[in-house]
Amino acid sequence: MGDKAIMATVWLDGCSGCHMSFLDIDERLIELADLMTLAYSPLVDTKDFPEMADVTLVEGAVSSEDDLAKIRKVRAHTKTLVSLGDCAVTANVPGMRNPFLTEDLYDRAYIENADANQHIPVNVIPPLRPNSYPVHQVVDVDVFVPGCPPSADTIFYVVSELLAGRQPDLSGRSRFGA
C-alpha cells in the first residue's frame, strides 16, 4: 500500500458507538498513525472523500437516500471496504423500523409525541428509504466486523492486519452484539 496508507471512516445510520470504539484504541492510534493517514472521517474536518482510500471503515446501516448516495460514492473510491459493527453488517437497531411504514414513524415522532410545532420536517431530514439495509445489500463489502460495537482490540486487529496487507481472521474475536 505504498508508504502510508490512506484510510477513511464514514458513518451512515448508526449511533457513533463504533467510532467511539475505534477511538478506544487509545495510544495505539499513534502506532496506526505511523502507518496510515486518516484522510476523511467524522472525527476530522476534511469535507471531501479522497480519490482512492486503501481502507474505509463504514459504521451504520443504509437507511436514507443520502446514506445510499454516500456509500455508493465511498465504494467507488475505496479499495477495501469494511462493514464495521452490527448496524453495517445486519442493519441491527436501525433495521428494527423495517416492519413499520415510514409515515407511521414520522407521525409518532413529529405529530403524536410533539408538544409543540407539530409538523413533519421536509427539507431537513434526508428522505428515508422504505427499509434500512445492511451495507452489503447495496454495495460490495470486503470485510465484515460484527459487534455492537466491536471492541477496540478487534478494531485495532482488523485495521493492523489490513494495513499490513493481510486479510483479518475474525473467528473468535467478535460476535453479534458483543
Next chain:
Amino acid sequence: MGRTITIDPVTRIEGHSKITIQLDDSGHVADARFHVTQFRGFEKFTEGRTFHEMPSLTARICGICPVSHLVASAKTCDQLMAVRIQKRAKICAAS
C-alpha cells in the same frame, strides 16, 4: 435574499448534522440554522417491545452518551415494576 453558506457535514460531534447560514443582500447574517439530519424512529419501533430490552435499545440512540439513555431507561423500568431499589444500586445509577 443573498447567499446561503452550508457546512455539511458538521464533524467531531455525535450524529449527523449540517449548518446553514443565510446571508442577506448586503452579506450580513440573516438567519442561521442547525439541522439534525438523522431519523431512526425509536419513538415507534420500540412500541410493544418487552421493557427489559429498553435499556440496551435506548443506549444505541447515541454511542457517545449511551449511559444517560441506559440509566434513564433502567430507572423507568424500576418504576414500571414498582420495585424498591437497594441503596447501593441507587447510588450507582445516580453517579
